[in-house]
Amino acid sequence: MTSTDTTREEVVTARRTGTAPRPGSAAAPRVPEQLRGRRSQIRVAVYAEDLILQTGVIQQLRQRPEVELLNESEAGRAEVSLLVVDALTEAVTEHLRRLRLATSGRIGLVVGHFEAGGLQTIVENGVAAVLRRSEADQDRLVHLITALANGEGVMPGDLLGELLDRIGILQRTMLDGRGLTLSTLTAREAEMLKLVAEGFDTSEIAAKTSYSERTVKNVLHEIITRLGLRNRAHAVGYAMRRGLI
Numbered sequence: 001m002t003s004t005d006t007t008r009e010e011v012v013t014a015r016r017t018g019t020a021p022r023p024g025s026a027a028a029p030r031v032p033e034q035l036r037g038r039r040s041q042i043r044v045a046v047y048a049e050d051l052i053l054q055t056g057v058i059q060q061l062r063q064r065p066e067v068e069l070l071n072e073s074e075a076g077r078a079e080v081s082l083l084v085v086d087a088l089t090e091a092v093t094e095h096l097r098r099l100r101l102a103t104s105g106r107i108g109l110v111v112g113h114f115e116a117g118g119l120q121t122i123v124e125n126g127v128a129a130v131l132r133r134s135e136a137d138q139d140r141l142v143h144l145i146t147a148l149a150n151g152e153g154v155m156p157g158d159l160l161g162e163l164l165d166r167i168g169i170l171q172r173t174m175l176d177g178r179g180l181t182l183s184t185l186t187a188r189e190a191e192m193l194k195l196v197a198e199g200f201d202t203s204e205i206a207a208k209t210s211y212s213e214r215t216v217k218n219v220l221h222e223i224i225t226r227l228g229l230r231n232r233a234h235a236v237g238y239a240m241r242r243g244l245i
Contacts, residue, residue, distance in 0.1 A: 040068075041065070041066060041068035042066060042068065042080060043070055043074075043078050043080070044068065044069055044070065044079070044082060044145055045070045045074075045075040045078035045081050045082070046058050046082045047081065047083045047095065048085065049086060049091075053085070057084050057110065060137075061141060061142070061145075064138065066142055066146065067145060075102075075103070076102065076103060078103055079106070079148075079149050080105055080106055080107075080145050080148045080149055081099050081103050081106070081107050081108070082108045082141075082144075083095060083096065083099065083110070086111070086112040086133075087113045087114070088114060088121065090211065093121055093125060094215065096109070096127060099125075100125055106148040106149070107125075107148075108129040108130070108148050108154070109131070110133055110141070111130065111131075111132060112134070114132065114159070121186075128148055128154075129144050129154035129155070130156060131144050131156075132156060184227070184242070184244055185239060185244050188209075188219060189219055190244060190245050192205055192216060193220075193235060193239050193245050194245045195208060195209070197236045197240065197245065202216050202217060220232060223235050
């Protein structure tokens with residue numbers, strides 16, 4: 001009996017008995033390394049600022065068996081939500097905030113230009129992995145997605161260094177024994193609370209900070225909710241007592 005006949009016999013036997021063909025035979029499928037140990041594909045939803053960015057990433061991921069791409073109606077099932085943008089703008093920050101509230105999966109960011117100081121914003125909005133678009137080939141995209149699905153984080157080296165520096169600053173700037181730090185408020189939050197303290201209303205704060213009124217309301221609501229306060233006046237008093245504004 002030839003090796004070809006042996007292989008065919010194995011396949012026929014496997015079909016009849018429900019057993020898998022012998023590893024290494026022509027009928028044994030190759031399991032991608034990223035899928036070994038996983039019971040299924042990673043469910044991924046891709047978002048982008050424009051159709052060209054979204055289509056480009058989807059076309060790269062469509063070729064990979066590790067990934068199950070979800071359409072818009074299925075996005076709530078995503079294990080990983082991937083947002084592809086040119087830069088970290090206010091609109092992108094709002095999109096990240098909505099994603100954090102809308103999905104239980106983890107969030108990754110593929111970004112063209114990342115300015116210094118944006119790290120705190122993305123961390124606050126649930127981003128666990130960042131990849132620069134110039135480095136976003138097919139393998140790196142899948143690596144980022146797999147890391148997110150496994151509960152890991154991915155950061156470019158310079159951003160990781162900035163993150164460690166920030167942690168060091170937090171440890172050195174304790175305000176009291178209860179663990180409050182100068183970073184209890186972001187720079188944007190502190191700026192808006194100062195304007196509230198000076199008597200400005202929502203529309204005036206929006207005009208002075210160049211944010212939309214909706215963003216101003218969201219930021220102030222976030223402060224009140226996160227710190228367990230009652231209203232804007234309570235937030236101002238809290239921040240002033242602790243030297244945060």
